Amino acid sequence: MPARAVAARARLCARRCGVCSTCSPTLVGDLTLDCDTWSSPDGSGQRLMVLTAEAGSPSDEALRILASWTATAGAEAR
Template sequence: MLLRPVAGPGTRVPGPATWWAAHHVALRGVGTKVLHHPVVGDLTLDWDTLASTTDTDQQLVVRSAEPGSPSHDALRILASWADAPADSPAG
């Protein structure tokens, strides 16, 4: 879920703020989806889809978990693995 209006943070970057002000970005949909991860199990994620009104082939899908939920904790575990250094090659 968006916690702040998109135009606020986007004012630092001219492109998105201009698109938003010109109404070239439209909220296409929101919902909840359950995804299964083989290690951390089921993840219940909210999703928001934004699409350009001038180019419907381009979409931005944002998925997030409710803070403090088991899905949020599982995502934090996965993110910590992404930050961990890779094992050095054998040999």
């Protein structure tokens, strides 16, 4: 799909922004993440949720630790 068409569709999507907090005490502790949610404009009920941590924050470091565990586990499974 051409970039212009993607951009046009994006303008039609409903978007919500916010901050969510979660705790994983046994793994990495508290996480504070920015949450952006886009709803599909076709009425299907599908949503895209993007969670991000502020660069350099403790939550960013915690996500990097979790990602490294996943990468390691994936490599071992091969």
